[in-house]
Amino acid sequence: MAGLLAGLGALGLKNLENMDLFEEKKDEKLAKDAGKKTVIQETDYLFDKVYECPVCYGQIKARTIKVGKARLLHTDMDLRPVYENIEPIKYDVISCPHCGYSALTRYFGGLTSSQAKAIKENISRAFNPVIAKKDTYTYEEAVARYKLCLANAIVKHAKASEKAYICLKAGWLIRGMGESLEKEGKTSPKELAEIKAQEKEFLKNALEGFVAARQAESYPMCGMDETTVDYLIAVLSMEFEKYEVASKMISSILVSPSATNRMKDKARDVKEVLLTKIKEKKAN
Ligand SMILES: [Zn+2]
Known part of the structure; x- marks a missing residue:
């Protein structure tokens, strides 16, 4: 698992503030300048949903996709949904800015007291609180959230299916990142190959997890x-x-x-x- 979590150390999240891989604001301006009448912005699909953190009881304002607003274009063969103008997968990890507790929306609330204790000891103790509040996430920021989410799942001894589902969605997210970079022509074949390798590493772990879960768990599994x-x-x-x-x-x-x-x-x-x-x- 070490490879998957590489980069988590840098997740003191301070570093992320300087990463502006896609310069979304600038792109939106370019699109506007190109004479488009209305530019739908990513923020149009989002609102803040408030949660109480089950680990530190702090308040979390999570950027959340408005239900029914995004239009599904197609699904890939492995069921990854692709939407118009927005990548909802970026917003499916709820992360506490105070203590680092993170989970997929589906699993956010279901935490036992021993799991909360394990997260406090293994995540919160070393976690640097996140001060900057973001209106949207870049792909890189979103991938970092998935890595933190996966670290939380490992620490709390989540079921194989939950860990597999995080890996699946992270793999899908990274595929979206590659496609987005390719579309914008802002990348090299070498960088794309690295992104593909990252995607495959997550998907390989997703496969392992689902195979293990199939032997041991009951359905529905991750809503499937x-x-x-x-x-x-x-x-x-x-x-x-x-x-x-x-x-x-x-x-x-x-x-x-x-x-x-x-x-x-x-x-x-x-x-x-x-x-x-x-x-x-x-x-x-
Ligand atoms: Zn918290």
């Missing part, structure tokens, strides 16, 4: 039913050339009486890609 988790394991296994696992999962979805037609259609699409990949591998 059994078919969806199996589908995800199939696609991620294919990504990492574990073709046997992928084939097994896809076959079980295709014969499952509880799988929806939509899921079966998606599984058929994966099967096609999978067969091509297996053929290619045999040819080499």
